[in-house]
Amino acid sequence: MTAHSKLTARYGTPDISPLTQCNVIIEQLLDHRSVRAFTDRPLPEGTIETLIAAAQSASTSSNLQVWSVLAVQNVDRKKRLSALAGNQAYIHQAPLFLVWLADLSRVSRIAEQQAVELEALPYLESLLLGTIDAALAAQNAVVALESLGLGSVYIGGIRNDIESVAKELALPPQVYPVFGLCVGYPSPDRPTKVKPRLPQQAVLHHETYSATGEEGVLADYDERLGAFYQREGMKASGWSEQVVSRLRSVSSLHGREELLGELARMGFGLR
């Protein structure tokens, strides 16, 4: 597969200018797809350590490193986490389930030892710091695992009931699970395709934000995504339809409407 065919798959249209610069790394990034079916093949020894070294190499705000990661391999625990995260079977089928944590507890323990109060901690900003740190780290792990022939899928459902997840994983106060990540070898029986994304014009702005011409761009995308689903033998709904049906009712949050209260009970200041 050429770089250009990867680009046309990414945008769901052959009508796109080739990238002026490309290489094997960019080709791998373009070729990303979420994997939701895994083989039984165990991960080679040392895989977790390799992924975490890649994750730790990502940037972290002021080198605070306010994140941690939990590697879950125990089948029963994976099943209990799966039940908490919306009952997605691939969570316990994947040999490895990583839970990425925003972790303000480590810096709090250090301050406690020195008998210092961290006045800058109980703010929404700290929640964002930990969340962003965890996300940058996790994405590096995803790039690394794909380079090793592994596949993965992020599990936002881990936020459906963060208090129960915290109990299952013995999380101390000021730690919350940002998302999970299933990791394993992709099943050849259920290959997944690259899902087309919005045209660049919809997400990329120059100098100032502008939504001018957006309607036409989104209509194009609705068509491209519908055609993609049709090719895949699925119900051909457009993106606009999906977005609205996903967000129109609180029930689609599956418990995440309680996040603010739960985080407060879990020791986050959130001022």
Place this chain on the structure above:
Amino acid sequence: MTAHSKLTARYGTPDISPLTQCNVIIEQLLDHRSVRAFTDRPLPEGTIETLIAAAQSASTSSNLQVWSVLAVQNVDRKKRLSALAGNQAYIHQAPLFLVWLADLSRVSRIAEQQAVELEALPYLESLLLGTIDAALAAQNAVVALESLGLGSVYIGGIRNDIESVAKELALPPQVYPVFGLCVGYPSPDRPTKVKPRLPQQAVLHHETYSATGEEGVLADYDERLGAFYQREGMKASGWSEQVVSRLRSVSSLHGREELLGELARMGFGLR
């Protein structure tokens, strides 16, 4: 430089087991460093489009794509943004300044057109969705730009005064700048070293969270980081000391203590 020497630089110690698996992509990830000095060399045409294609290839929750990015190249605008983000000179020295946005406005515009209310939107969960989406996308862009010989540094200071940034960039309601990213060719006059991170034992937990033995691990890291700063000719303070001095007073937030109120005024529900 061998893969193993990259790993020892990453952890600031020669006393570390080699990775069992490695390749050019993982080596590039290990070798990441933030770049804060750039040459005048302009970016080749098409660079922005390449980086955004990589960014859009990252996972996004339920394919909602609740992020956008602003490419700022105008020198005066970069200077004004630099002033708002803590006066860091490299913001206007870099040929390209990307502002990564959590963007709930696009889905809101779609719903408005269909005269549907998105009841699931005004929750903290939506802020996290947009923040995580933006972070995963940005990290892919960083991996892509480093593969092209470019360097970058994240600018969290863009959150110091998000209302003024929103005004400068004409952001509509329900959009906030998560972080900036300076992009350019690294200046050979001021090469940066890989900064050692916490030992894996401090961030990686198995099955359940445990801080047992953490004190010794952190003491080791304080020593390694101090030695790194000394080698670099800087004041040799340990990590624990840095963390505490960074977080002990609200003044270190440089305005980010107002984020909650600002986001509310900018149209985020945050229930």
